[in-house]
Amino acid sequence: MSSSYRLGERARRLVPLCLIVFGLFNAPICAHATNRNISLATAITKTLAQNPQLHQYDLKQSGLASQLATQKLRPRVSASVEVENFAGSGDYASSKSAETTLALSSVMELGDKRSARVSLASTRLQLLEDERKIFTLDILGALTSNFIKAIKAQEMIAVAKEGLDLAKHTLTVVKKRAVQGAVADLEVKRAAAALAQAELRLSGLQQSHQRLVMKLASFWRETSPAWDGVDGSLYNFTSPPSYSDLYQRASRSPFITRYASDARLKKAELALAQTQSSTDISWQVGVRRFEETGDNALIAGISIPLFSDRRNASETNSARAAYDEVEYSKQYGLAKFHVQLYEAYSQYQQHAKSVRVYQQTIIPALVSILSDTEKAYQAGRYRYQDWIIAQEELLTAKRALIDNAAAASLNQAIIEQLIAEPL
Template sequence: MTGIRFCAGLLAAAALLAPAQAAEPPAPLTLRDAVRASLAANPDLAGFAFELRAQEARTDAAGLRPAPTVSASVENVLGSGEHGGLNTAETTFALSQVVELGDKRRARVGAAQSGRELIAVTEQAAQLDVLAEVTRRFIHVAGDQEQLTLTRNATALARETVQAVSARVNAAKAPDAELRRARITLARAEVEQEHAEHELGTSRRKLAAMWGDGEARFGAVTADLYTLPRPAPFESLLARLDANPDFVRFASEARLRDAEIRLAEAKRRADVTFSGGLRHLEETGDQALVFGLSLPLGAGRAAAPAIAEARALRDLSAARRDAAAVRAKAQLYALHQELRHAITETELLRGTVLPQMTGALDETRYAYERGRYGYLEWVEAQREFIAIRRSLIEAAVNAQVFQAEIERLTGEPLAAQP
């Protein structure tokens, strides 16, 4: 979609938009500018760098071998009889080392690396979420700009109506009640214009919040709402679902669960601890070497619950992926249908209904000024004209938003961003 389609491949290379100088009007904002600023400084994306650093530290820790242990012990001291004091003391200095069996170190590193891949894919999905959200907010700002222009036109039309009715009242061709009603309509139009101004200000701030700015320091957004997207066939969109980072994330999570299963299974083989050292016998003054070996029993039974848990979590991940795929397909179909409807509605309103309504409004005004139509007919024609233009704006906004939602769901833009 020309002018407002986001590109999932844009890089966060640009810094935040600079505040405009006081003597110059703020520069207009394009979607490309908004996307770059959001990818560079979105608060929700800032934490992933720290998560990756933390996971890299876990990977380094997983690759460490068990550290050797130094121990010292003293026996046969402070007893009774000939064992009193230190006369028969036996002092032993030993060094022990755990030897991991079952390739546990490689399994730990593999699980840690799979965890890092999962974080990286989650970051990609979060970036797409930011791209989709900044696009939605950008479109809403563009729509609110159009709505404000429409309300200003409605206010100007109501003001012209007051002048026309006033001329007829002064010429004794219309009662005073029509002038009062025209002034009431003008007052209501001014209230709606003020409300539209507030709505635009709010949507602009929401857009600026996407790159962490508390104020909207940009000018009008530049977008052509009426350059409508061309919907791709549903089957081709369906084929793109697997490329969505949300589903890639499920695949990464499955690899993580498989790595956790391998690690849990490796723990079924017990580690062996070797020790060796020197013993000093105080009573004879002799020295002797000591050696030891220890092997825990029941390692397989102790590892069984962890293996069962890891396998259950892997099955849970697969079940969640299947459920997400069903929801995504249904959502994609609904969005595709809504997009086609919004495009049809926009084209019909813009190409057929609005031109006819414009002609009808001109004819009604002409007839009112010559006394062939009454005030109610003219005001009703104005209301229908404003309502049709408002519906046109809403339909065009819906078409662009539905397109952005489809792009987010399929994980890639349907056309290149200019």
């Protein structure tokens, strides 16, 4: 790995936060990796170290740091040499009548302009740091979402294998009853077709899982993953606090503090614009030599622009309008954040409740129904369709359980991403 993609110091400081925020110490999302599987902890560490999108901020930070260093400098001092009255005609045909002036010149800044420039550059650096945190949370949020989808795919594969086993068992039972003359050959064909469909379903899910594995590996530029799947569970949930407590905790999130940084930036831009109304004084001091007499003389001068405050009025008004606009953007952003957080919170509660109902009530009942239906079918009291319906009801319920568990985990990850804290 090239040095440009090494894990930087800022990324190192983000690692502990990201590991906690995205549930690395909670069962719903990940566990310790096996030899052939990868954990979310490993995936996050690899992404922080090798994702090219994250390292663009190192370059931006370097550029802004250089600008800050430049803004701290005082106005430059210039040296000039001016020669007059040489290489002319008549009395000025020779260099004896030349007048040579050596001078130093600079600008005396008024209105605390340098301090305003430094403040603006420093604020831009802080805003970049906030943007880095938000972008990192966004990237890791996408990573976590794909990780949960990979766990879901693995759970769906397990259910598909269960369905395949049921189809094989059903075909065996139906063939046995057909030999006994208890059922028609038509049911054997139906059972064989159901088995073929179960095999196709399993194959499709396995291919989908492989695509998710490749998508996960792309977060850290890995093209040939040496791992087969992911480690994790979808079925353990944290009881969240009340929404009001959750929203209060969100006040420390980078998504919220960014608005304060935006306000500071616009305030610094306004302060800098206002300083431009203060007139700078250009000065010059030097020595002039008269070759004809061999005498020297000091020279000095100042230059003061007129009506600079009027010329700067439009820029100041523009900066003030941009500063006032931040407040409206903040109110809109906070309202949007509130809706997004509440949606994730509400959906998390809904799906977590559904998981409990499926686990504690629906699936146990359907397991019992399937067992009783199979016994009744083999005894000749139920039709083939009754048995197949019982099988499909159980498999559908298990798929619904996985869907709700994955949705709950995804919404939990969204909540933790938004508040930048674990639940």
